[in-house]
Amino acid sequence: MFAVVPSSSFSYARDVHFLSAVSFFLIVLMLVGCPQGTATEITETPKNRARNVSLRIWEKLDKDISWTPRCEVDDVLRPALGCNLGKEIFRGRLTIDDQRKAYLDIERPIWLQDQAALIKSVRNPRNILDDGGLPPLLLPAGRGRLQGEFENAGQPDEEIRIKVIALELASIRRSWRSRTQAIAKENELVVHLAVDPRAVAIGAGSTRFKITIDIGGEEHLLLEEILQPESRGWQERTISLNRFAGQQGVFQFAAEPAAGVGATLIAPLFGSPVLTAPVADRKPPSVILISIDTLRGDFVGQIRDGRSLTESIDEFGRQGVVFSQAMTTYPSTTASHMSILTGLYPSIHNVIIPGTRVSRKTPIAAEIFAQAGYFTGAVTENAMIARSSGFARGFDFYREEHGTSHQHRLGFIEDTLATATEWIRAHHADPYFFFIHSYQVHSPYFPPPEYDVFTGAPDWLPKPLPAPKLRMLNAYSGEVLYTDAMVGRFLAELEEIGIGDDTVVIITSDHGEEFGVHRTVGHSGLLPESVMHVPLIIRAPNQIPPNRRVDSVVSLVDILPTILELTGQPPLAQSSGTSLMARLNDPALASPRAVYGENRRKTADHISARTDTHRFIRYRRGSRPTAVFATKEDPLEMQELEDPALRSEGEAWIALYESGAKPPPSGDASKTSVPADTAAKLRALGYTD
Structure with missing residues (x-):
């Protein structure tokens, strides 16, 4: 608990939401009078009518705010008015x-004088995989x-x-308050309301949400609604x-205690407020x-016991182009x-x-598509x-599937694809960019029993493996089989939704896995083909003929430039990759370059160059x-x-790679931290250094 000596009544304080980071962003707020007028009717947008995002309101406030933090409600992260990161008061x-018990006794910061606050603690703050802290407390x-x-x-x-x-x-x-905006015919305001769940945990009360629009000095009420603390999710x-x-x-977006000013604490969130408009011309892909x-x-299309491990992905490949020599850039996920x-x-x-x-x-990709009016x-x-x-x-919508346990399965592909299906169903008529990631194939390998069917050694193994490693490889094969079935079901659901021939769908991976052929297990050690070779398949029926295959070497850095060309977006100002459209037009075209991978760790500093015919590892x-x-x-x-x-x-x-590898001043990455639940999952996945 927290004790304050002496104490006094609550006074004005900004609301707050905790994200596990040390940075503090101060948001200046404007207080205005209560709006008058009649609420505009809340509508439901027809799902067969294409709309794009004409304005992301959180980027156009009347105060110069360079960045709006993202808040999490029921595992869904959204940029939200009413969200900030907090400020460190002790380390x-x-x-x-x-x-x-541990006791903290410090001078109360001046900015917290007469302010109520949510207190969050983080143990081992120097470790990016922090050990978490105690439940949030009310100060x-x-x-x-x-x-x-x-x-x-x-x-x-x-x-x-x-x-x-x-x-x-x-x-x-x-x-x-937003800046002054022009309202066009058929504009709609879309917003997601929520009460910060961390504040609810320490007693935040019912909140009255109001949205108004000021037209020539006259305020018109657009929405007035009370959310109870027990309200779940984004509304x-x-x-x-x-x-x-x-x-x-x-x-103007406003909130106050439903029972009256000063009655209780509030933590309102106006998530992803946007103006939408009908797509003027043909909907972009x-x-x-x-x-x-x-x-x-090499596991895509692999035959085990007379069946392909990836029948669904194989069929997907026949509908577009398969890049048979796609390479990752680094043998780890991040x-x-x-x-x-x-x-x-x-x-x-x-x-x-x-x-x-x-x-x-x-x-990054989502920002580029957001600026182009896409839903993300x-x-x-x-x-x-x-x-x-x-x-x-x-991303306007960013969901993290944590699951009920970080130790169980670790992959949640059924839940992950169900979330994707639900979101795409709601936006399929609109231009959108949607990213899906699953750990289902990642270790530890626990395929469902009906997919855990392999016992012998595959015929491609160059040498016998010890029994434990062979068991790992077979369980991995079962995970691939299971994942393929779930991907196939997802692709069938997309067809049922009717995503259209103008939708670009890409299936890829971040790295492979080694099972002892090169004396290592996993993917964080050396840079062999088994770790660096990844699938890359692109289907775009309106632009890519079916049954295409490109055998020249390509890289994961080529994916974004290719997507941008396929969707008619301008090329990147800075890119390590190149659009693969030239390869699509001439699959026999030889690659005039090498693609690269590297591994920078405490125990490794390796670089790989891969051409169409050879891999070089320093x-x-x-x-x-x-x-x-000689890879062929x-x-x-x-x-x-x-x-x-x-x-x-x-x-x-x-x-040649090293000569252009130094990051420019704008490319320097800064240090941050990850939440405790994320740290727990990283350890369960085997990432500990």
Whole structure:
């Protein structure tokens, strides 16, 4: 509990929402009088009518706010008015007494004088995989010293490192105003209402939400609604603005305690407020990007016991183009996915592990499509796709499937694809960009019993594996079989929804997996083909003929440039990759380049260059000569080539990569932290260093 000596009554404070980060962003709020008028009718947009996003209101407030934080409600993250990150008030060491309690006694910060606040603690703040803290606590408004008592803080006499963050709460009316906006015919305002669940946990009360529009000095009520603390999830509201068409207006979003000012604390959230409009001309192509974590490229189409492991994905490939030599950029989830979403190699985007954040000057896919008027959504399975690294940027809807346990299965592909289906069904008539990520194939491998059917050794193994490793490989094969079935069901549901031939659908992965053929298990060690080769299939019926196959080498950094060309968007100002449309038009075209992968860890500093015919690996500087493998004749890379000319070629390719690998000033990534539940999942997945 927290004690304040002496205490006083509540007074004005900004509302607050906790995200596990140390940065603090101060949002200046305007207080205005209560609106008058009649509420505009709340409508439901016809689902067969294409609409785009003409304005994201949180980017156009009347105060110069460079960034609106994202708040989480029931695992769904949205940019929200009423959301901030809080401010650190203490960082240091505390000693636990024999009652397993730790005590905090500090001067109350000036900015917290007479303010109520939500208190959050984080243990081991120097570790990006933080150990979490205690449940949030209410700090009453007051003055004097701030004295805190943390129960069950650890073992007696243990010294703990701790960070304490305070997030202000309000008990009075709060409001936000937009800049003046032109209202067009058939504009609609779409907003998602919620009460911050963390504030509810410490006693936040019922909240009255009001939205008005000021037209020429006259305020008109658009919405007035009370949400109870027990309200679950984001409540979507769509409001027709037809009666204001052709006029200029200022939107105001306001909230106050339902029982009256000062009656209780409130924590209102106005999530993803946007203006939508009918698509003027032909709807631009939508995009569904599916990443199946840890899916090896050579397991797609692999035959085991007379059946393909990936019958559904194989059929999907026949409907578009299969890139048979697609390579990842890094043998781990964070770096490779950031390459997919930015078109940059890891040495440029510099986001290698959770806890580093991509530069705000580096555009990522969702931001690009949001600026083009697309609706943007994502469903991920958390952990290495950490929001704190910037993966949530640009998304109006960003759901993290945590599951009931971080130790059970870890992949939740059925839930993940169900979320994707629901979102796409609601937006299928609109231009949208939707990203899907699942750990289902990732270790530990626990396929459902009906898919855990493999016992013997596959015929492609170059040598016998020890029984434990063979069991892992067979369980992995079962996960691939199960995942393929779920993807097939999802693709059938998309057809039932009617996504149309103008929708671009991509299936890929971030890296593969090794089972001991190269003496390692997993994917975080060396850079063999089994880890670096990933599937890449693109279906775009209006633009890509069926049954196409491209055998030249390509990279994950090529995905975003290709999507941008397929959807008619301008090319990236900076990109490590290139659009693959030229390959699509001439599948026999040889690749005039190498693609690259690297592994920067405490125990490794390796770089790989891959051409159409060879892989070159430079191991930790000075540890051994650059390795050369003939990937066509030796796809598992079992035999190094002793060819000085080829080795020189590989060293030249790698030198070329390094010469352009230094990140520009805008590419420097900053350090951050990940939430405790994400840290737990990372450990369960095996990422501990």
